[in-house]
Amino acid sequence: xxxxxxxxxxxxxxxxxxxxxxxxxxxxxxxxxxxxxxxxxxxxxxxxxxxxxxxxxxxxxxxxxxxxxxxxxxxxxxxxxxxxxxxxxxxxxxxxxxxxxxxxxxxxxxxxxxxxxxxxxxxxxxxxxxxxxxxxxxxxxxxxxxxxxxxxxxxxxxxxxxxxxxxxxxxxxxxxxxxxxxxxxxxxxxxxxxxxxxxxxxxxxxxxxxxxxxxxxxxxxxxxxxxxxxxxxxxxxxxxxxxxxxxxxxxxxxxxxxxxxxxxxxxxxxxxxxxxxxxxxxxxxxxxxxxxxxxxxxxxxxxxxxxxxxxxxxxxxxxxxxxxxxxxxxxxxxxxxxxxxxxxxxxxxxxxxxxxxxxxxxxxxxxxxxxxxxxxxxxxxxxxxxxxxxxxxxxxxxxxxxxxxxxxxxxxxxxxxxxxxxxx
RNA sequence: GCACAGGUGGGUGAGUGGUUAAAGCCAACAGACUGUAAAUCUGUCCCUCCUAGCGAGGUACGAAGGUUCGAAUCCUUCCCUGUGCA
Numbered sequence: 171x172x173x174x175x176x177x178x179x180x181x182x183x184x185x186x187x188x189x190x191x192x193x194x195x196x197x198x199x200x201x202x203x204x205x206x207x208x209x210x211x212x213x214x215x216x217x218x219x220x221x222x223x224x225x226x227x228x229x230x231x232x233x234x235x236x237x238x239x240x241x242x243x244x245x246x247x248x249x250x251x252x253x254x255x256x257x258x259x260x261x262x263x264x265x266x267x268x269x270x271x272x273x274x275x276x277x278x279x280x281x282x283x284x285x286x287x288x289x290x291x292x293x294x295x296x297x298x299x300x301x302x303x304x305x306x307x308x309x310x311x312x313x314x315x316x317x318x319x320x321x322x323x324x325x326x327x328x329x330x331x332x333x334x335x336x337x338x339x340x341x342x343x344x345x346x347x348x349x350x351x352x353x354x355x356x357x358x359x360x361x362x363x364x365x366x367x368x369x370x371x372x373x374x375x376x377x378x379x380x381x382x383x384x385x386x387x388x389x390x391x392x393x394x395x396x397x398x399x400x401x402x403x404x405x406x407x408x409x410x411x412x413x414x415x416x417x418x419x420x421x422x423x424x425x426x427x428x429x430x431x432x433x434x435x436x437x438x439x440x441x442x443x444x445x446x447x448x449x450x451x452x453x454x455x456x457x458x459x460x461x462x463x464x465x466x467x468x469x470x471x472x473x474x475x476x477x478x479x480x481x482x483x484x485x486x487x488x489x490x491x492x493x494x495x496x497x498x499x500x501x502x503x504x505x506x507x508x509x510x511x512x513x514x515x516x517x518x519x520x521x522x523x524x525x526x527x528x529x530x531x532x533x534x535x536x537x538x539x540x541x542x543x544x545x546x547x548x549x550x551x552x553x554x555x556x557x558x559x560x561x562x563x564x565x566x567x568x569x570x571x572x573x574x575x576x577x578x579x580x581x582x583x584x585x586x587x588x589x590x591x592x593x594x
Numbered sequence: 595g596c597a598c599a600g601g602u603g604g605g606u607g608a609g610u611g612g613u614u615a616a617a618g619c620c621a622a623c624a625g626a627c628u629g630u631a632a633a634u635c636u637g638u639c640c641c642u643c644c645u646a647g648c649g650a651g652g653u654a655c656g657a658a659g660g661u662u663c664g665a666a667u668c669c670u671u672c673c674c675u676g677u678g679c680a
Contacts, residue, residue: 206630227629265629273631286631317629412629443628451628471629478628494628501627501634516623547622554633 172408173310173435175467175488179577183459183486186576189225189467191257191309192354192405193249196224198467199483199576201569202259202491203562207232208242208252211496212554213562215254221531221559222566224256225309227491230302231263235285235292239305247307247353259491260308262299262341264334264412264440265472268317276316278333296340300409304345307353308407312438313341315412320444327416334414334440335428342432345409352407410436410469417450419457426461437462438469439487452481459486476505476568483572495565499557502546505564511539513557518543531563 175198177187189196203210203218206229210218218226228248233239245251248258266283267274273284280295296314303311314337318330411434415421429437439458442451455470462468469489470482479490495505502514506526511518513525521539533542533556545553 202629204630211630212633229630232630259629261629266631268629270631312629315629438629440629469629474628490629492628493630493632497630497632497634498627500632503627512625514624549633551633 172406173467175436175465177465179579181576181579182484184484184572184576185464185486185488186573187467187488189257189488191225192407193255193257193309194224196257197573198488199479199569199572200224200489201479201565202227202489203565204229204491204493204496205252206493207236208248210558210562211500212551212558215252217559218254218562219256221562222570223562225489226254226256226258228252228258228260228306228308229263229266230260230299230306230311231266231283231294233260233306234263234302235287239302243305243307243353247305249307249354257310258308259310259489260303260306260312261471262303262312262314263294264299264312264315265317267294267315268319268444271319276333278336280314281316296337297344300341300344301348304348304352304407310408310410310436311345313338313409313411313434315414315440317444318414318416318441320416320441320446322416324418324421327414327418328421331414331416331421331425334412335425335432338411338429338434339432342409342411342434345407349406349409354405408435410434410438410467412438412440412471413458413462414441415458416441417446417454419454422454422458423461426458430461430463434466436467436469436489438471438489440471442470443472443474443492448478451478452485455482455487456485476565479565480568480572483569483576495561496558499559499561500554502553502557504557505561507564513539513542514546515543525560526564529560529564529567531560531567533557533560533563 172192174190175187176190177185179186184199187198189198189200202225203223205211205226208228210223210226213221233242233248242248242251248260249255267276267281270283270286273286275282280293280298283292283294284290285292294314299314300311313334315334316330316337318327322330411429411432413422413425413429415423415425426437439455442454446454451473459468467488468486469491470487471491473479473482473490473492475494479492482490498505502512504511504513504525507528508526511525518539521543523539524534525537525539525542526534537556542553542556545556
């Protein structure tokens with residue numbers, strides 16, 4: 171078994187559940203911080219654990235270019251490499267097919283990319299993208315897809331969606347034939363336990379239940395070098411399929427049906443948040459969810475604002491990821507219970523209050539807005555660290571409220587329950 | 595005191611007779627950011643007025659005079675700064 175998913179509470183269309191992965195349990199609905207280059211920019215992994223991050227996202231394209239899949243594999247796979255004991259999901263590089271628009275060429279066989287780092291040419295196919303992801307060793311990996319641009323006419327959307335379906339089948343075929351090659355498959359490749367530390371314990375486990383509320387994982391005793399990765403003998407990765415179809419509800423349905431027919435342990439809704447109006451996003455999400463199996467995790471890729479992730483969770487989405495909290499933080503935009511705060515503004519220069527009076531995160535407990543504004547204005551790296559810490563805390567806290575709310579069955583008061591404080 | 599080199603908008607620094615209210619960078623101010631080519635990007639950034647525009651006036655390149663149709667740019671004197679020599 172690779173992953174298991176249990177829905178154990180519902181509130182309207184929303185569901186709360188548990189996703190059991192080889193690297194611990196993930197409570198859903200979950201927000202997954204993005205750590206593209208094997209790092210959630212500016213936050214160390216142990217702090218992410220303390221924040222309660224249960225699963226991280228990494229990016230195949232970036233890691234393939236640097237440091238290279240073999241390097242990561244040799245250092246214990248992504249888990250060992252970045253010393254992250256909990257779950258990881260890697261994106262296939264499909265999104266880069268979209269975002270690196272200027273530097274790519276798509277054919278039936280695959281995509282030719284020009285590296286944004288040195289201009290070198292690389293050819294990605296469903297097979298190679300899957301192979302790379304197997305090498306990286308994330309718990310959940312994604313089929314190689316084409317994220318349809320917006321706007322796109324029906325013909326283009328249909329062609330793109332069908333290409334993604336064919337690629338999904340190829341990704342799965344390759345995966346089934348090669349999944350045993352993952353870095354931590356079986357006993358032979360279990361990370362690299364720290365020398366002289368044979369009793370290094372496996373940390374999160376399904377039975378023990380990953381402690382997600384701040385307890386240290388005991389990943390690596392202090393002063394012990396070497397990546398000690400939790401072992402998960404006999405466990406394998408899981409490959410998720412991705413639904414495309416642009417803004418066309420029929421094509422979304424067809425994409426869902428054909429992707430489900432191929433068969434995956436989880437399904438993602440891709441191709442959204444690419445510039446379309448927010449109402450359309452909601453509409454497409456809602457319509458697409460109807461065609462996804464209720465017993466499989468549903469992952470909405472690339473969203474959203476705090477309000478949006480709550481809304482999508484209420485529609486029945488189980489997993490979401492977004493660069494917004496981390497990137498916006500680095501750019502001085504902070505999400506709070508009282509709305510967005512652009513901490514760079516002059517009005518905060520002498521503000522001695524906390525960033526968010528209703529937030530219990532380490533940043534809000536300790537620092538003033540005036541100080542945060544100063545750090546940002548002074549271009550201090552700590553500004554990025556603290557800002558990211560807060561935004562991530564806010565997102566994670568929001569999702570905790572969502573889960574709690576669902577478990578209480580507060581379907582009618584779902585949103586108000588989550589936004590029990592002044593709404594942004 | 596003498597000899598060089600300089601004095602440009604909040605800072606720095608281009609510009610050496612005419613699309614120059616004056617490049618670029620920084621600062622300042624505002625905005626954007628949604629499966630991360632992002633510690634990034636965009637806009638504003640002398641004053642006043644309005645019909646808000648590649649609009650109208652005004653002020654501005656140390657100071658004062660001068661040459662010229664026209665000067666930040668050329669000339670004169672003065673003031674100031676740096677360096678060297680006394």
